[in-house]
Amino acid sequence: MIVLNFKAYKEASGKKALKLAKIAEEISKKYKIDIFVAPQFLDIPLLVKNVNIPIIAQHVDDVEEGRFTGSISFNSLKEHGVYGSLINHSEKKVPIEKIERIIKISKKYGIKIFALASDLKEAENIARLSPYSLSYEPPELIATGNAVSKYKAELLKEFVELVERINPKIVKLCGAGITDEEDVKAALDFGTQGVLIASAFVFANNKRKFLEKIAKVFIS
Template identity: 30%
Template sequence: MFVLVNLKAYPSDPVAIATAAHEIADESGVRIAVAPQAAHLERVAETGVETWAQHISSVEHGSHTGSTLAEAVADAGAVGTLVNHSERRLRLADIDGALDAADRAGLETIVCANNPDQIGAAAALGPDGVAVEPPALIGGDVSVSQADPEIVEGAVEAATAVDDSVDVLCGAGISSGEDLAAAGDLGASGVLLASGVAKADDPRAALADLVEPLA
């Protein structure tokens, strides 16, 4: 299982969380990555943890003020990027362009979507993975794998029907080892989470609890 922790813009310590994630990944053998703010990418990557960007723009080098260039993200130490998170929605052409930019920079990609139909469409664009995240459950106390398991199963079926090499992650409300195990039982190959770690009183303990079923 792949555990991707999105720190969003929460008031957390990205280096402390990244250090804890790196240590727990080494101890447990579980693949754990952290996606910090773009300004923190280099500092997070220096901890040794697998580092992902939260977003990249569908642009090349040039006059694109305020854009997040894929090559700059890679230079900062990121190895992958989220695309089309529910809090950073893109038009279809921009999703496709961002995937091209990521490929150009050698970044792994996960495209986020709301439901199985969107997951199928996202998988057809050729990302490395997709993540199903019903917006109503994001940041909540109930995970999608518990509240609406049919969405996860449907997302896995939709992605597999298009391209069975595309990994499917389960997002929205993931916060515990029980949630992680449930996602795996439903066919997901990983989880995407944020507040369960970034807003935890003890992020290291939260991460340890999360991967405990896999350790």
């Protein structure tokens, strides 16, 4: 599984977001692997309408619908055909009580929650809430090119074992600093089922070639 986070990069906005998503769709079909795209919120309808891979939000609030000005509601995600949502990225932290409510509401709406944890204690607390997916992503490694699967290898191993003990059904991912196919291979060797990638894809000189190399790791 590959999750591509477009963050708020101008290079991954509007028509550029669609172009990137089309590349992801092409690689997903060619190699028969799951690739999820998390675009900026206003780009969600454009991508849902024009690509045939799952689109996930970068955030959702603990509200269904109603008088919640400025909130991203589950009803809105459902109406727009969104598959799931990231939650608790280190750039958009959420209190554990709110995460619990979000996961509870998500099950009612059939929206998959891709939760993230910055450390093992947070990972343990979130795993007990049973999100669809949980990713270990140390914030100090984000966008550094220093992959968690290499520079925090022992902690990644502990993360995988921890989540497996609590709930083996949770899809285990990792992110932060994932730059090339060797980083991905190392992550999979530790027992994760996929990776989150952002800047390495968005700013790659040849985005198709980059994603293709990553995809090949999953079928080798």
